[in-house]
Amino acid sequence: MESSRKARGTKTQEEQWMVENDVGQIYSWVSSIPPNAQSVFLEIRRDNHIQYLMHGLNNLAPSFSTLDANRPWICYWILHSIALLGDSLDGELEHSTIEFLSRCQDPDGGYGGGPGQMPHLATTYAAVNSLITLGGPKSLSSINRVKLRAFLLRMKDASGGFRMHDGGEVDVRACYTAISVASVLNILDDELTQNVGDYILSCQTYEGGIAGEPGSEAHGGYTFCGLAAMILINEVHRLDLPCLIDWVVFRQGVEGGFQGRTNKLVDGCYSFWQGGVAVIVQKLHSVICEQLGLSNVLDSECDSESYHDYETSDISDVEECTVETSCPLGGTCHHRKEDSFADIGVDFISSKRAIAPIFSSMHLQQYLLLCSQEGAGFRDKPGKPRDQYHTCYCLSGLSVCQYCSSADASSPPLARDILGPYPNLLEQLHPLYNLVLDRYYEAHEFFSKF
Amino acid sequence: MDVLQKSSERIPLSQRPEYADVKPVAQDDGPNPIVPISYTDEFRETMDYFRAIYVTDERSLRALQLTAEAIKLNAGNYTVWQFRRLVLKALNADMNKELDFVDGIVERNSKNYQIWHHRRWVAENLGTDLSTRELEFTKKILSKDAKHYHAWSHRQWVLQALGGWKDELAYCELLLKDDIFNNSAWNQRYFVVTRSPLLGGLGAMRESEVTCTVNAIMEHPENESPWRYLRGLYRNDTQALVKDPQVASVCLKILTAKNNYVHALSMLLDLLCHGFQASLEIRNAVYGLSDSGAQGSDLVKVVCSILELVDPMRANYWKWRRNMAPAQAAQCLKDDGLTGLSL
Numbered sequence: 001m002e003s004s005r006k007a008r009g010t011k012t013q014e015e016q017w018m019v020e021n022d023v024g025q026i027y028s029w030v031s032s033i034p035p036n037a038q039s040v041f042l043e044i045r046r047d048n049h050i051q052y053l054m055h056g057l058n059n060l061a062p063s064f065s066t067l068d069a070n071r072p073w074i075c076y077w078i079l080h081s082i083a084l085l086g087d088s089l090d091g092e093l094e095h096s097t098i099e100f101l102s103r104c105q106d107p108d109g110g111y112g113g114g115p116g117q118m119p120h121l122a123t124t125y126a127a128v129n130s131l132i133t134l135g136g137p138k139s140l141s142s143i144n145r146v147k148l149r150a151f152l153l154r155m156k157d158a159s160g161g162f163r164m165h166d167g168g169e170v171d172v173r174a175c176y177t178a179i180s181v182a183s184v185l186n187i188l189d190d191e192l193t194q195n196v197g198d199y200i201l202s203c204q205t206y207e208g209g210i211a212g213e214p215g216s217e218a219h220g221g222y223t224f225c226g227l228a229a230m231i232l233i234n235e236v237h238r239l240d241l242p243c244l245i246d247w248v249v250f251r252q253g254v255e256g257g258f259q260g261r262t263n264k265l266v267d268g269c270y271s272f273w274q275g276g277v278a279v280i281v282q283k284l285h286s287v288i289c290e291q292l293g294l295s296n297v298l299d300s301e302c303d304s305e306s307y308h309d310y311e312t313s314d315i316s317d318v319e320e321c322t323v324e325t326s327c328p329l330g331g332t333c334h335h336r337k338e339d340s341f342a343d344i345g346v347d348f349i350s351s352k353r354a355i356a357p358i359f360s361s362m363h364l365q366q367y368l369l370l371c372s373q374e375g376a377g378f379r380d381k382p383g384k385p386r387d388q389y390h391t392c393y394c395l396s397g398l399s400v401c402q403y404c405s406s407a408d409a410s411s412p413p414l415a416r417d418i419l420g421p422y423p424n425l426l427e428q429l430h431p432l433y434n435l436v437l438d439r440y441y442e443a444h445e446f447f448s449k450f
Numbered sequence: 451m452d453v454l455q456k457s458s459e460r461i462p463l464s465q466r467p468e469y470a471d472v473k474p475v476a477q478d479d480g481p482n483p484i485v486p487i488s489y490t491d492e493f494r495e496t497m498d499y500f501r502a503i504y505v506t507d508e509r510s511l512r513a514l515q516l517t518a519e520a521i522k523l524n525a526g527n528y529t530v531w532q533f534r535r536l537v538l539k540a541l542n543a544d545m546n547k548e549l550d551f552v553d554g555i556v557e558r559n560s561k562n563y564q565i566w567h568h569r570r571w572v573a574e575n576l577g578t579d580l581s582t583r584e585l586e587f588t589k590k591i592l593s594k595d596a597k598h599y600h601a602w603s604h605r606q607w608v609l610q611a612l613g614g615w616k617d618e619l620a621y622c623e624l625l626l627k628d629d630i631f632n633n634s635a636w637n638q639r640y641f642v643v644t645r646s647p648l649l650g651g652l653g654a655m656r657e658s659e660v661t662c663t664v665n666a667i668m669e670h671p672e673n674e675s676p677w678r679y680l681r682g683l684y685r686n687d688t689q690a691l692v693k694d695p696q697v698a699s700v701c702l703k704i705l706t707a708k709n710n711y712v713h714a715l716s717m718l719l720d721l722l723c724h725g726f727q728a729s730l731e732i733r734n735a736v737y738g739l740s741d742s743g744a745q746g747s748d749l750v751k752v753v754c755s756i757l758e759l760v761d762p763m764r765a766n767y768w769k770w771r772r773n774m775a776p777a778q779a780a781q782c783l784k785d786d787g788l789t790g791l792s793l
Contacts, residue, residue, distance in 0.1 A: 011596070012631035060487045067487075068497075069527040074485045096482040103480055115478040116501060118529045167532045169567040206640050206682025215606045215645070217599065217637040243681075246716075249767045250674060256763075262633040262674050264597065292774070358767045 012263050019265050022382045023255045026370055042369050042420030044398070046085050048376035049391065053078045056388055057093065069113030072104055072126040077392035079133045083436040084395045084426045089134070098139050101127045109147030119151055120165040125177035132184065132435055132443040140446045149187045152178050160195030171212040172203050176225030180433055183232045184440070186447040188341040197235035200226045204239055207262065208247030218247060220260040220273040227277055228432045231284075232344055241281065241288045248277045249358055256363035257371065257381075267380045268372035268390050271364055271397020276431045278359040279404045285354035346444055349430050349437065352408045361401040365419035368398050396434055399426040409437065460492060463499045468512050474498035475505060493523050504533055509540035518551065525559040531568055545576045549583070560591060566600040570607055581614035589621075596625055597634040606641055615646045630666055636675045640682055656683050664700045672710035677717060692726045705735035712761045715739075719753050723775050750775045 009017065030041055057078050060067075067074060075097065082088065089097065103115040104127055110119025111127035128148075131139045155162045155178060162174040175196055182188040202214040203226055209218025210226035227244070230236040251258045251274045258270035281288075372378045377386030378394035402425055405417040415422050430440045463469050476498055479486065489497075500520045503513045517534035520527060538548060552569050559565055569587075573580050588605040591598050609615055619642045625635035643655045660683055666676040684691035691697060698721070704714035718736070722728065728736075728749055736749060739756050754772035758765045 010629035010631050012629050057484050058486075060485055062488050062490050062493070064487045065489060065493050066524050066526055068489075068493075068524050069529065071485050071487075078485070092482075093484070096480075097484050099480050099482065100484045103478055112529065113527070115480075116504075116529075117527070118532060120528060164563075165528055165532065167535060167571075168528060169563060169570075205637065206685050207637075207678045212599070213603055213606075215610075215641050216603050217634050219599065245767075247678070249764050252763050254763065261597070262678065263631045264633070294774075355770055356766055358764075358770055360763050360766065363763060 015265060016263075019381060020254060023266075023367070023371055026382065027366075030370055039421060042424070044085075044369070044420065044424045044426070045373065045376065046087075049378075049395075050082060050085055050087055052376035052386075053081050053388065053391065057089075069117060069120075070123065070126075071114045072101060072111055072123045072130060073113075074388055075101065076126040076130045076133070077388040079130050080434065080436070081388070081392045081395050083133050083439065084399055084429065086427055094134055094136070094139070097130065097134060098142050101131060102142050105142075105144065106151070107147070109144060109149070109151030118165055120168070121152075121155060121162060121174050121177040121181075122164060124148070124151070125181050128181050128185065129433065129435055133439050135439050135442050137446070140443060143185065145185050145187055145447070148185065149182070149192075152182055152187075152192060156192070156194075160197075160199035162196075172200060172210060172222045172225045172229070173212065175200055176229045179229045179232050183341065183345055184433055184435070184443060184447070186342050186444075188232070193233040193235075193341070196233055197230060197238055200230055200235075201238050204244070208240065208243035208245070209251075209261075210239075210244070217261055220248075220251060220258065220270045220277075223248065224273040224277050227280060231280070231348065231432060232341070234341070234344060236284060237287050237290065241284060241291055244277075245281050245288070245358065248274055248281075252359050252364065255371070256360065256365075256367035258364070265381070266367070268368060268378055268397070269380065269393035271368055271372075272393040272400060272434065275359065275364055275397045275400045276434070278357065279400050280431050282353045282355050282357060282404070283348060283351055342448060345430065345432060345440070348432060349409050349440075353406075357404040361404050361417065362419055365398060365401045368394050368401075369420060369424075395426060396429060398424075399429050400431060402426060403428050462492075463495055463516075469499060469516075472499055472502050475501035477501070496520050496523055500530060504529070509537045511541065513537050514541065514543070522555065525555060525562050525565055528564050531564045535568070535571060545572050548572045549576075549580075553587070556591070560595075560598065561600065563600070566604055569604060573608070573612070579612070581608060581612040584608040584612065585614050592625075596629065596632050599634075602634055602638060606638075609641075610645070615642065615648050618642045618646065619649070626666070630670060631673055631675060633675045636679050640679060652683065659683055660694065660696050664696050667700055667713075668703065670710075671704045671707075671714060672712070674713060677713040680717075681720070688724045692721050692724050697721070698726070698729070698732065702729075702732050702735055705732070705739065708739060711739065712757065715753055715757055715760075719750065719757070719771060719775070722750050722753065723771075 030038055033041075056074065060074070064074075079089070079097070100115075101111065104111045104113070104117070104123065106112060106119040108119070110121070111124045112119050113123045117123075128143060131143060152162070154166070155164075155174070157163050157170045159170060161170040161172070162178040163170050164174045168174075178192070179188065179196065182192050200210065203211045203216075203222065205211050205216075205218040207218040209220070210223040211218055212222045223244070227236065227239070230239055247262075250262070251260075251270070253259055253266050255266045257266040257268060258274035259266050260270050260273070368378070371382055372380070372390065372394045374386045377388075378391040379386045380390055402413050402418050406413050409428065413425060418424050428437045429435060430437050433440060435443075463472075463474075474495065496516070496519050500516050503516055514534065514537045517530050517537065520530045521534070524530075537543075538545075549569070549572055552565060552572065556565055556569075573584055585605065585608060588601045588608070591601040592605075595601070609618060619639070622635050622639040622642060625632055626639070629635070643649060643659055644652050649655055660680065663676045663680045663683070666673065667680070680697065681691070684694070697717070701714045701718050701721075704711050705718070715736075718726075718728070718732070733749060736752055736756070739760075740752055741759075751772060754768045754775070757768040758772075761768065
């Protein structure tokens with residue numbers, strides 16, 4: 001680090017230059033070694049990661065006391081990571097997990113951060129996603145959906161948003177966790193979705209991204225939450241999508257990874273929050289065209305013959321929809337059948353991508369594998385310690401990258417789309433819920449029965 | 451753990467007479483818990499006593515004290531915070547002292563949702579003029595971390611709920627003078643300009659704001675913040691953006707200087723897609739940036755091609771913009787009733 005740089009830049013610039021320096025050193029070192037050696041460094045160290053994750057599942061150090069109200073989260077981060085790595089728990093651990101999460105479940109609905117704690121939307125999301133990741137009828141049937149729905153309704157706020165817990169804060173995260181859980185458990189309806197779209201819309205900032213609360217700064221985590229929630233309640237057309245897209249693509253920096261906010265530092269976890277947004281919008285092409293007042297303009301690289309629009313309305317029937325005004329058809333131009341909130345998740349994943357990825361998948365994979373990946377576990381950036389949260393979201397980001405160039409969910413990625421050896425291929429995930437796809441399908445099937 | 455607090459200083463709850471009749475309640479983790487935390491004895495004991503008080507819903511002074519100890523061990527325990535609020539209400543406690551309590555723990559726990567939510571609740575309950583104190587409080591946090599997300603949210607809440615707008619624009623300007631790349635300060639500026647009851651609203655402020663923003667851009671054309679802010683000033687009024695000569699002018703200056711011109715090109719692209727008619731000067735400045743010396747009537751295509759080269763991280767995005775643009779521009783002409791005219 002050149003000392004001549006001192007006092008020449010603002011705090012933002014200095015911090016950015018330091019990270020670029022650290023990352024640059026790693027990249028130039030790797031490019032200086034022979035290709036055979038390079039591919040070793042690009043390998044996902046599966047066994048090491050799984051060992052690290054399993055250890056956390058069985059024992060956590062005293063320093064984890066500050067996460068004592070977040071244990072379902074730790075559970076999800078570990079279970080989801082293991083699932084992405086293509087592994088699973090043995091029967092005994094599975095049983096222990098279901099048992100433990102059942103103790104976190106409140107008799108009146110929802111899950112708390114630990115046994116005896118008040119139910120909380122984020123820990124509910126984490127617990128439900130953990131149980132779905134485990135899969136199997138015992139795990140899935142342990143969720144009391146009736147009570148959970150009542151809990152979600154109690155958390156609804158007059159503003160349209162949701163409260164995280166009784167007497168808790170209202171923000172876009174709460175909206176997403178509530179909606180995601182309701183959607184995946186097939187208990188989503190108009191009563192729950194009412195006014196949520198208004199609240200999320202009010203959180204889209206002048207930059208294009210979405211903030212936690214109206215007026216706050218556009219932020220990757222909240223942008224993911226807001227976008228995913230809007231899709232799940234079938235109101236994504238109300239967001240200014242061209243503006244959102246322009247914002248998110250500029251969040252990918254020279255390092256290859258994503259930053260959470262404009263002019264802030266890269267962080268591996270945003271590989272999912274921001275990278276996820278980037279892949280989600282690949283499927284919103286027709287909505288974007290409508291917003292721009294265009295007839296459906298398809299990317300020349302895509303197979304337009306097999307294009308399948310997940311929306312049921314015919315494009316030609318839709319009057320011009322601008323983002324500033326509500327739809328002239330009284331908000332019904334995208335209206336779905338009454339009970340079809342249930343199909344949004346599955347229709348989304350089965351619809352074909354109309355456009356190629358709008359971000360640099362290979363650069364992101366490079367950042368994740370070389371800068372975020374540690375001997376075991378993943379981290380924010382070089383110099384930061386690894387943790388289960390970053391392991392989860394870095395792996396999720398990697399999966400998103402690996403699958404983003406496939407035309408649809410059923411075609412396996414090509415070798416050229418995977419950085420490193422082909423065995424680096426992780427399991428595919430559903431970006432709206434961040435669940436391994438197979439587990440999502442199983443849950444969808446299970447919960448659609450009643 | 452707290453390095454400064456020696457374990458010898460703390461008297462275990464089991465030895466404190468004021469808790470003598472409390473029967474601690476162990477955590478119901480079950481026989482084979484997963485993600486089990488190796489709690490210290492202090493932590494386990496404190497939470498066992500808290501559970502006892504919580505289960506009986508005892509809203510007393512000793513309950514209040516217990517919540518303080520539990521919070522200090524884990525400021526993320528929202529159940530403890532929520533219960534503390536119930537106790538404070540039941541005791542009709544001094545909310546000013548409660549602010550002092552939060553002051554005391556925020557330094558070590560500032561990135562914690564629960565603390566900030568509690569602070570907001572206390573401020574709401576106080577109902578007296580807290581604006582000054584809360585603005586000072588957030589200012590202190592921001593002086594150490596000028597992008598602290600919770601601090602900014604709280605500050606915005608204070609302004610809207612309790613007032614105090616008078617010096618806010620000046621505060622933004624101060625922060626931006628210190629670090630023109632501070633996007634949080636730009637965001638706050640937008641907040642003030644659009645919502646302050648003391649200013650005239652965006653319409654009245656726009657012209658002067660555009661001038662400020664353009665100056666910031668000229669200082670550092672690579673700084674994304676003022677470019678987004680500039681677009682923001684014309685939110686819901688793209689035609690005014692297209693027609694503002696200051697906007698076209700700053701693009702031209704930067705393209706001519708041939709340095710850090712990605713955002714300038716990106717802005718030009720947006721303008722063109724909204725029907726902007728580029729002057730000969732702008733056209734030449736763009737052609738001057740193109741290696742292949744590409745000329746031709748489709749300026750949009752030339753702009754996108756240059757961007758694909760000089761901003762390779764977003765090459766795919768610029769390709770997509772290139773594909774979308776012709777239809778967009780044609781639509782604009784259609785909207786303006788100008789069909790039949792060639793581009």
